[in-house]
Amino acid sequence: MATTASVKPLQFKIIAECSTSNARTSIMSLPHFNVETPVFMPVGTKGSIKGVLNQQLETLNCQIILGNTYHLGIKPGIDVLQKAGGLHKFMGWKRALLTDSGGFQMVSLLKFAEIKEEGVKFQSTYGDGAELMLSPEHSTKIQNIIGADIMMQLDDVNPTTLTGPRVVEAKDRTVRWLDRCLAAHENPTTQNIFPIVQGGLDETLRKDCAQQLTERDVNGFAVGGLSGGEAKEDFWYSVMISVNSLPKEKPRYIMGIGFAVDLLICCALGADMFDCVFPTRTARFGSALVRQGQLYLKNSCYATDGRPIDEDCPCSTCKRYTRSYLHHIVTMEPSACHLLSVHNIAFQMRLMQEIRESIKSQTFPQYVKDYMKDVYPEGNYPKWTVDALRAVNIDLIDCNPGR
């Protein structure tokens, strides 16, 4: 049990706190890397990040990346991962890793899954007809073999907008499953288990869930069940409720968040860690991230645009390639996808770096305002962003007296 561990596999040291909002920047020391937070974690579902070399990820300042337990458990499978000595060695990645529990597939692959108190029964999506029983114990065992710095408890996930008794059941079951995960955990000195706050969009349920989870001996927390099509008003409010119910001195991870504005607001609300497939997925469709949103490079307006994607971006793509050339190769050449993946990851990494720096220099509120002004030059901020930021004392409207 984790209680007997003499050395914690996670030290969380807050470096600076925003004096206006709840934003903070910290060093999260993990067995494989000292991660600066707030941090964005690119997703390497099957043990690689879409055509990008580990060395490039290091150059891009990626400090922690995600692996997916469900997929890795099927291929290469736990036998191979065990023989390899874990995912770090298997994929040659020296920095920190986080694995999900496989629980998310309950939502994304629901038609293949059956949820019981014992666990989740999956049909393999690899077409081999195999069945996989994912119990809290089994998820923990696989994650112990994968050996990520941070493991996720198996949680009972619902579609975000669901209401009623099933949400209550899922919240309570999530707490029960946490205890089973902690009991099954074999490496409490080298790996962390993060519990996951559930409770749908119900404030009382979320608070209750967070309350129960904080009673367990864990080194950090995740907030789950969001970013699944709920109204933005419900999204930010649930994040705030959840974060405020969690202890300040431990990291808080909001799962499945990747849009720049969402990241800014979650940071303002006091969150520390984020992940999303969005930057690399959108790259495959020829879309490049910029402050103002996305450039869909296939669009004919870029055919003779001799500028880089972003003149201020230091990434290897922007140093060499123009929008015009990228326009001609996106969705045609696999290399174009790699070029956009690199840029899009660089974009996320730079955003997080700037957020961290602004918190250190006590300029975070102004940074948020400037950023939002770039995204919405007309000042037509969505109501939820105004409300969310106002809840942490950042007033978007005030900086636009002309309105």
Place this chain on the structure above:
Amino acid sequence: MKFTVTGKHVSQMGRLGILSEFSRIPEAQFETPTFMLYARGGVVTHLTYETLQQVNTDSCILQIPFPSISIMKDAVQQSNQQFLSNFIGMKEYPSYVCLHDPLNLALQKNKRKMEVALKGRRGNENHTVEKFISSIESLAPDMYQVLTQLEFTNKPKRNQIILGRSIQFLDNCLSLHKKSEVLKNTSVIAAIQGGSDLSLRKECAVQCASRDVHGFLIDGLCPEEDTTEDVDSDFVKAVLENTVPHLPPDKYRLVQGSWSPMNIVTFIHHGIDLFDSSLPLTLAERGCAFTFQYVKHSQENSSPNHVSFTNGIHAHHTNGVDSDKHSIDQAELILSDSSDTKVKSNGKSDGDTLYTPRPYEMWLQHPRYESDFTPVLSQCECYTCRNHTRAYIHHLISVKEMLASVLLSIHNLHHYFKFFKTIRESLLSGDSNSYTFHFRDSEDR
């Protein structure tokens, strides 16, 4: 651009040379024999400028198929980049525009005598000499192949007609080229055709040799790009012996396509200077890594399973020392029966049926690599071998992750550079016959 022959093989036609004095990048210099990087659409397939640097090599000439970039001509011209290489973000690399994609010939029926139908990204396009040279002027590459019709036929009359047109295309291209201010520093490459008709090959070579071009492409050697690897070396030799001697010795010669490493050596021994990277890419895309060694023969590397390969002929050596003419002749006899039947391996690797790797490659999708935590080649210094295992690449292939092709491209290109370096050393040593191929056992591929 200048080509200088720096060394000649004593007994054979093989030679060493240097390509230099590119007007756009005067400092660039390339030792030949070497190969160009296949860059469909202007980008080395699966790689980017950044990942290409992991191949650990000097600069290189990019070979860009015309149909993959003709669509960019307006963009290049309207940009302030001036040259194709700058436009594609590869300014340090000279660009050579070839007419056909060596990995996708996509031959179209030519409807008019003096037009060439090419399948571009917007469908079929008919190119007259005027239209083609105008496109080349817009693209501004450092080297290009002239417009010509390419057709594979066994009819002697048809071959004769094609050849006549080919010379006409050449002359028409050259007359426009000479008038062009933009192309005054651009190298022109003529295509030597003639199919499998050796006398036509010779005639074409003689005709092209008298024209003011900078280099020659030995074209139309294989009608199906996916069988190039298994083409019989006797045919290759016969064509070269009827072509190369008629070409001026101070100009460079190219062969394109995914030829086996053994045929590459044959080509080089017959005086070819430039190749492309079709083969390393072809292997990467079928989940294979180069594993062959091409080394100087000596006592210590004689292992029981080692196979010697000289001028395209397999010969099992019993003591690993001899490679004299006699044993080669014997090997030639043994192989003569099967020389006509192409070793057509199962090129598709669709799960159930196991692919039979060729001797120079390792098929990493084979189940035996599932838990093999060694590098592809233990002595290899490439990024892939320094950082990753066979098991990891096996996994990436089986879950169809794009990183598999990236890692295999890096290894295969690195290996191919080393192969060409060794070939140049062998020519320099003046004793290239003592260099042989070593292959892995078939159960270790």
